[in-house]
Amino acid sequence: MxxxxxxxxxxxxxxxxxxxxxxxxxxxxxxxxxxxxxxxxxxxxxxxxxxxxxxxxxxxxxxxxxxxxxxxxxxxxxxxxxxxxxxxxxxxxxxxxxxxxxxxxxxxxxxxxxxPPNSFYAGKEINSVADFKGVKFRAFNPVTGRLAELMGAIPATVQQSEVPQAFSTGVIQAMITSPATGVDTQAWDFVKYFYEVKAMxxxxxxxxxxxxxxxxxxxxxxxxxxxxxxxxxxxxxxxxxxxxxxxxxxxxKGMEVRQPSPELMKELKAIGDQLIQEWAKAAGEDGQKILAAYRKS
Known part of the structure; x- marks a missing residue:
C-alpha cells in the first residue's frame, strides 16, 4: 500500500x-x-x-x-x-x-x-499579495497553481517528497501547505516566515x-x-x-509564525471568491449540487 x-x-x-x-x-x-x-x-x-x-x-x-x-x-x-x-x-x-x-x-x-489548514511559507515578509509578484511558488495541484498565478507568483509543480531539493536548488521560494508538510520537509531550513492564512x-x-x-x-x-x-x-x-x-x-525551530495582515486577507478572500466561481463552472451541474448542499448544511 x-x-x-x-x-x-x-x-x-x-x-x-x-x-x-x-x-x-x-x-x-x-x-x-x-x-x-x-x-x-x-x-x-x-x-x-x-x-x-x-x-x-x-x-x-x-x-x-x-x-x-x-x-x-x-x-x-x-x-x-x-x-x-x-x-x-x-x-x-x-x-x-x-x-x-x-x-x-x-x-x-x-x-x-x-x-491541517494550509498556510503560506516564505523567505521574506508578506504583507500583501503584491509581495508574491515574481516569486517562484510551489504548486501541488491545479488550484494552487492557479492561486499562484492570480497572486502574480510563478507556479512550479513540486511533490511533497521533492520540497527540500526544490528549495535548495531555487526551483521554489515560497509555498502554501500544511504545518505537517512544513515539519516533514523541515521548512525552517529554507524559509523564515509562516503566515497562518488557513486557506483550505x-x-x-x-x-x-x-x-x-x-x-x-x-x-x-x-x-x-x-x-x-x-x-x-x-x-x-x-x-x-x-x-x-x-x-x-x-x-x-526558528520560524516566525505570523497572522496575516487585514490587507492580505482581504485580497486573498477576493481571489478565493474567484477560484470558487471558477471551480463551480468547471465542476458543472454536480459542482452546483455540492455547493448547494454544503451551504444548506
Missing amino acids: PVRSNERNYFTRNIQQFAQDVKQGTGGKVEIVVHPEDSLTKQPEVKRAVQTAQVQLGEFLMSMHSNENAVFGVDAVPFLASNNEENRKLLAAARPFIEERLGRQGMRVLFVVPW APWNVVIVNERVFSRLDQATKDAVLAAAKSAEERGWALQAEETGKLVETLRS
Whole structure:
C-alpha cells in the first residue's frame, strides 16, 4: 500500500494502525504492507495503480486529480472551507459524487482524512499579495497553481517528497501547505516566515480496488470497512490534535509564525471568491449540487 508521507506524519501513523486493525479484524486473512513517502508508487500514479490493481489499495491527495474531474478538487478550493466544521460539511456534501466517480473507475473509498489548514511559507515578509509578484511558488495541484498565478507568483509543480531539493536548488521560494508538510520537509531550513492564512485543508483519500475487495468474503469485507470507519474518525481527531503542536514545532525551530495582515486577507478572500466561481463552472451541474448542499448544511 503506497502512502504519501513519512512514518512520523499522522496520516501514515493512522494508516499503520488501520493495517493492524485489518489484520486483527480479519484473523490475519488480510495483511497490508505500508510503503511510506512515495517509496512504492509516486503520488501522481497511485490512483491509476489502484485502478489497474498494480497495488490493491493506496492513499493519494485527491485534489492532485482535479484536472481529470473538477469534483476531485473541491477540498482544495481556497477559502471554501477554512475550519474543521466547514470541512466536515463539505465532505458530507461532496462524498456521494466522489464515491460515484471513483466507483465508475473500479475503486471504492475506504476513508478520508484532512490535512491541517494550509498556510503560506516564505523567505521574506508578506504583507500583501503584491509581495508574491515574481516569486517562484510551489504548486501541488491545479488550484494552487492557479492561486499562484492570480497572486502574480510563478507556479512550479513540486511533490511533497521533492520540497527540500526544490528549495535548495531555487526551483521554489515560497509555498502554501500544511504545518505537517512544513515539519516533514523541515521548512525552517529554507524559509523564515509562516503566515497562518488557513486557506483550505485538502483531503487524502484511501481507496481499494473494487474487484479485489469484491473477492473477499462478507465477514472480511465487514472487518475492513469497520477498520476504515475507525481510521477516518481517528484521522480527523489526529488532525485536530496535532495542528497546534505542528505550528509550535515550526516556531521552536526558528520560524516566525505570523497572522496575516487585514490587507492580505482581504485580497486573498477576493481571489478565493474567484477560484470558487471558477471551480463551480468547471465542476458543472454536480459542482452546483455540492455547493448547494454544503451551504444548506
